[in-house]
Amino acid sequence: MANAIPKRSENYSEWYNELVYKAGLAENSDVRGCMVIRPYGYAIWERMQRILDDKFKETGHVNAYFPLFIPKSFLSKEAEHVEGFAKECAVVTHYRLKTNPEGKGLIVDPDAKLEEELVIRPTSETIIWNTYRNWIQSYRDLPLLINQWANVVRWELRTRMFLRTAEFLWQEGHTAHASAEEAVAETHQMLDVYADFAQNVLAIPVIKGIKTPNERFAGANDTYCIEAMMQDGKALQAGTSHFLGQNFAKAFEVKFANKNNQLEYVWATSWGVSTRLIGALIMAHSDDDGLKLPPVLAPIQVVLVPIYKTEDEKNAVINELKILNSQLIKAGIRTKLDDDDTKRSGWKFAEWEMKGVPIRLAMGPRDLANAHIEVVRRDTKTKDSISINDQFSEIIQNLLVEIQENIFHQAKLLRETRSYKVDTFETFKNILEGDNPGFIYAHWDGTTETELKIKEETGATIRCIPLDNPKEDGVCVYSGKPSTQRVVFAKAY
RNA sequence: CGAGGUGUAGCGCAGUUGGUAGCGUACCACGUUCGGGACGUGGGGGCCGGAGGUUCGAGUCCUCUCACCUCGACCA
Structure with a gap:
């Protein structure tokens, strides 16, 4: 086991970090507190994005994009908001570099100082509400239901891959409503979207709840959240949905004319989930052999591994696997036929286990002769040999459903005990x-x-x-x- | 930001009283292998985190820096 990771029981943090690296999810970059999300990790994020984005569209939201830079003065308009975020902001003060006249390298050009400093968004309420002022005049402009997929920066003192990085990817929904009731309903709706996603896609049971005033988002009247339990018994906030009242409308003077032609401040919500969910996924489900991905989320649900010695065996086995692979694809299953000739089968088994692929199918000359295939579940590690017949893809499909349920069940059991x-x-x-x-x-x-x-x-x-x-x-x-x-x-x- | 720790090959590490750098793994080539991370032989790869200093000579000693990790406090 040359590439084994530390055991959870021995060193939970080290286990987590090694898993993130060995499973190909992410690695530390040379930039303080910032990680490089590697292709497999990004594929997981893309799956999350797609599923959530569909859900946002179904519930009537549209996507837009607002600037990365926020003028410093915007941030100070909402008193509690600025207090919450001021101490972790990256600030742009200049717009030009020049070669160092006294030596090598580049220096910041002192003549290129900005009139007003720009803050790299830690969250976008301020820039968005500053924009909404121009978009909202009448009750006919409401509700305004917008989501943004973006990166944000919070200069955290201590960072951990996915759980807390200085820069992270997320989505932030920012909605505007004509009444408090409607805004509160939106806050609850999106909390439900997150809870459904956590439980049915990520297979992580969550508690829906409301935060105490002390734990509330800076600038919110109420903060709702979903809380999940990790395998070490610690809690992880997996998503938040805020009822912002009229705080930002008042700070940015966003008013609308109601049906009686009276001017009122707009009611607001904001809600978000981040790449932290990948951290949640790891710590909720994985084991000492690596990641365990729930099938609904997994970028690759089934990996097919050929076993062979001779060129003839290789061709025969891979041909059969290609046929099976196309059946699985036709059934809507995301697959990978790992026919890489430079790696041995045992190596591939360990590798795909580390990457958490829910089902592995392995076929060698013996299986081929008997019209069988080996099926291994990542969640239980159990091996079965099934015969290749008309029900093949159906069996695999059913097994994926079973694995999804079992992973959720295991996580729930842990939380209950x-x-x-x-x-x-x-x-x-x-x-x-x-x-x-x-x-x-x-x-x-x-x-x-x-x-x-x-x-x-x-x-x-x-x-x-x-x-x-x-x-x-x-x-x-x-x-x-x-x-x-x-x-x-x-x-x- | 506090308290500890670590920076030497892609990764993990060793390096004695200062004498010009090594092991495992990964990588490349060839051969034997191939049903759970194969083995053998040969090979490539290092400004020893950075800057000063002491010294004939510094990975090693001194000073200053920078970065990262673990645990706290702050936060998604």
Whole structure:
């Protein structure tokens, strides 16, 4: 096993980093905090983009593109927003370089200073709402339902591949509405889109919830989120949907004439998911042999590997695999026939396992003689030999469905066994410091003060207040004050 | 930004009291192999992170820098 990765149990971080590299997803670049997304990693992102984009279009949104640069003054117009993002902005101050008159290399030309500095967007609310002012005059212009696929930059102090990089790819939806009710409905709709996507495509169970004021997006009235559990029991925020109220409309003077010809401020939402989802995918499903991709998402669902010695065997096996491959393609399955003659079959097995391809089909001369083919599932590692007949592609299709369900089931099982109802602070701390940390459902008195104290003492934060939360009288696990419901605590990425 | 650590071949690492750089893997060629990351023989590849300094001589000692990693705090 020359190319094995470290075990999860020994070093979770190292396992994660090595997997990202060995599976061909991404690598560190020479630019601080920025990664190169390699072709296989990008293929996964493209699958995410396509599926989400279709869903956005189905729900009435259109795509547009706004500038990468935001004038510094725009950012300061919404007070909370600027406070949230100011300390992690990359700023463009000059527009020209020149050769160094005192030596080698280039220097920034001091004569080329910008009148107003430009911020590289950490998110696009400000530039978009500045534009919406010109687009919205009447209730007839509403709702305005726009999404943007873009890169953004947040100068994070500590970065991790996919989970937190200085530059990352995402989509950001920015919608404008005539009423608060309609904007809130949009916020919920998009949260549902994300939750569906996480569960049915990524096979990651999520909790839909609302953030506490302390964890809210800078400039939002309410932040909704989906929270997922990773295999180490930590939480990962996988998507957010914000109800922005009239905050940005007021900051950028975006008003519309209603049916009674009265001027009103517009109501707003914004929502996004990022390349962080790739990190979620890795940490939710993968094992010590590499990635495990859910079939619905996988860029390659089935890989076909020929086994042979002689030239004759090679031709015969590959010919048969080509026939099977075209049957699978006809059935709508994404396949790869790995006929690379420079790699041995054993090497290919390990490689495609590392890359998480859900099903591997292997055929050698013996299989060919018996009209059989070896089927190996990535999720369970089980091997089967099936006969090649009319039902072949149907069997594979069904197996893909089964694998999708099983991967989801496994992730859900983990979350269930690592979710705890807790009533004392002692137990609370013990669980987080024990061998199986996870989600803690505990009563909370509703104050930011208590929330911060708990964070300080345990490292856990309130991930969300679940939307379908049952009401239940109790007392705060920390302060002992009365509470009406449990909230979800966990350590988070 | 705090606390630790690491920078030597694409990747992972060794390099003794200072004497001019090596191992594994990957890569190239040939041969034998081929049903779970093959083996043998031969070969190519290094401004030892960067800049100063000490010294006849620095991967090694000193100073300053830069970058990255792990763990915190901040965040998607």
